[in-house]
Amino acid sequence: MVQYTQARLDDSFAALSDATRRGVLEQLGRSDASITDLAEKFHMTLTGMKKHVGVLEEAGLVITEKVGRVRTCKLGPRRLEEETTWIETYRQLWSSRFEELDKVVEELKQKEKTDE
Amino acid sequence: MNEPTTTKNRMTVERKSEREVVVTRTINGPARLVFEAFTQPELFKRWWVPKSFGVSLVSCEMDVRAGGRYRLVFGPGREFYGRYLEVIPYSRLVWTNEEGEEGGAVTTVTFEEQGGTTLLTMYDLYPSKEALDAAIDGMEGGMSETLDQLDELVVTLARETRP
Numbered sequence: 648m649v650q651y652t653q654a655r656l657d658d659s660f661a662a663l664s665d666a667t668r669r670g671v672l673e674q675l676g677r678s679d680a681s682i683t684d685l686a687e688k689f690h691m692t693l694t695g696m697k698k699h700v701g702v703l704e705e706a707g708l709v710i711t712e713k714v715g716r717v718r719t720c721k722l723g724p725r726r727l728e729e730e731t732t733w734i735e736t737y738r739q740l741w742s743s744r745f746e747e748l749d750k751v752v753e754e755l756k757q758k759e760k761t762d763e
Numbered sequence: 764m765n766e767p768t769t770t771k772n773r774m775t776v777e778r779k780s781e782r783e784v785v786v787t788r789t790i791n792g793p794a795r796l797v798f799e800a801f802t803q804p805e806l807f808k809r810w811w812v813p814k815s816f817g818v819s820l821v822s823c824e825m826d827v828r829a830g831g832r833y834r835l836v837f838g839p840g841r842e843f844y845g846r847y848l849e850v851i852p853y854s855r856l857v858w859t860n861e862e863g864e865e866g867g868a869v870t871t872v873t874f875e876e877q878g879g880t881t882l883l884t885m886y887d888l889y890p891s892k893e894a895l896d897a898a899i900d901g902m903e904g905g906m907s908e909t910l911d912q913l914d915e916l917v918v919t920l921a922r923e924t925r926p
Contacts, residue, residue: 664815737784738776741885745774745788747810751800752792759796 660739662706667691668699672708672722679721682711781892786885794853794876797883801856801872802827808835833858866890 662668667689674680674688686696700720703709710723774788790797800806804823812820818837825833827850834844842862849857854874860867868887875882889895 737786738774741776741786741788742774743813743815744810745772745790747813748790748797748800749772751806751810752790752796755796755799755806756792 658706659708662702662708665699665702668703671699671703671720675709675720675722679719681717681719683717685720782889782895784887784895788883789877790881790883791879792881793879794874794881797881798853798856798874802850811835812837827856863894866894868894 663672670689671685674685680688682693682696682700685691685700686693689696691699700709700711704711704723707723709720711718711720713719772789772791774786777785779785800810802825804825807825808820808823812818812835821836821838823833823835825831827833827847829847829850831847831850832844833847834842836842843860845859845861845867847856847858848869849855849871853876856870856872858870860870868889871884871886871888873884873886875884887895
């Protein structure tokens with residue numbers, strides 16, 4: 648269960664880490680839209696937009712529905728609140744820190760190599 | 764410069780008891796360098812406050828020796844400070860967290876080198892269960908705020924779609 652919620656939280660973060668995807672959420676907050684509409688609005692290819700919507704859908708933030716030949720996107724019902732139990736927050740905090748620490752240590756290693 | 768490729772190592776987070784939390788993670792580098800990243804302010808603030816937190820550090824002072832003090836300032840009224848209790852180069856750091864109203868946790872970090880990599884263990888011991896719960900609410904700082912903001916954003920957006 649913990650792992651499941653963790654995966655969901657990771658998905659949410661990944662989904663919301665991108666400016667286009669946040670824009671899409673805002674857009675869908677105003678009205679539902681087809682993938683074609685969204686692609687036009689954000690000056691992207693259909694394939695590119697499909698990918699973004701796919702990520703948002705995976706995270707439960709957006710749902711899509713195909714009517715005839717048009718796929719309509721709308722905001723999903725999911726809230727983030729359910730996942731913000733303390734251990735998940737703690738885990739997320741440390742996970743982000745360690746990712747940065749990896750980079751810092753990697754740089755120090757490279758620097759030592761160069762200095763040798 | 765090429766972006767160094769780093770693989771994500773496994774991390775464990777465990778609440779050992781009502782008052783204890785233990786986080787472990789292996790870092791791909793010798794203990795010497797990992798210790799440096801913990802004890803040099805310029806390096807420390809880069810990873811302790813990742814960009815993704817969306818908060819910036821105003822200052823970071825660290826007097827890394829037993830009895831020395833540290834202070835991280837995020838803005839007015841948002842400070843984290845305490846004292847180093849133990850400093851054993853490349854192997855062990857112990858510090859207090861004194862910003863809370865009640866007694867804060869004591870953090871013990873151990874660095875165990877294993878063939879060029881370092882197993883990090885961060886052990887937080889709180890004076891009480893209440894102190895742990897309270898700290899969890901505040902400690903994530905930007906993290907919790909970010910989550911709250913995301914939550915608000917999603918809720919607002921969801922509300923706006925309803926006719």
